[in-house]
Amino acid sequence: IDYLGIRTGEARIVVGQAEGPVWPVIARARTDGLASIVDIREHWVSYWDSSKRLPRGSDLKAIEIGDRHDDSARFDRETGTATIRIVRKGSKSENTYPLDPEAQDFASAVLWLRTHPISEGGVYEIPVFTTKGTFVLQASVVGREVVETRAGSFDCWKVQVRTAFEGNFASKRDT
DSSP: OEETTEEOEEEEEEEOOOBTTEEEEEEEEEEOGGGGGSOEEEEEEEEEETTTTEEEEEEEEEEETTEEEEEEEEEETTTTEEEEEEEETTEEEEEEEEOOTTOBOHHHHHHHHHHSOOOTTOEEEEEEEETTEEEEEEEEEEEEEEEEETTEEEEEEEEEEEOOOOGGGOOSSOO
């Protein structure tokens, strides 16, 4: 990850070994380069149900500038609720929130978009659940391009994503 041409971090997202219909979507991120003076490390797993194309929940283990916490989310689609558990500095909290029946978490929203038929000029809106509420992620397909990697050249869709994260992950620009 570069910011203004300066290396600031490293991130990786992979889909792990499926357990029945559930695919673990694993995201790891950490600061690097000049930004490594600010220690941020996160390991997040979203449990995506491929048969329903919805997440069942997620687990996060994070160190954010000395603040270590373990968070878990479990989605109960039948009751329309999400239960969030946070362990931080020896204390535990648990809260239940309303859950949009079609809500994804962020990693699942990306997987949903990757597995959904898209077309140039298409605009897709996906409800995304966070502990601060549900926002609508908007993905606009802006064209095609060829991406060159060590593994070869690939024809790809270029997708512009607008999020509505708050707090540390708020952004004033599209991704």
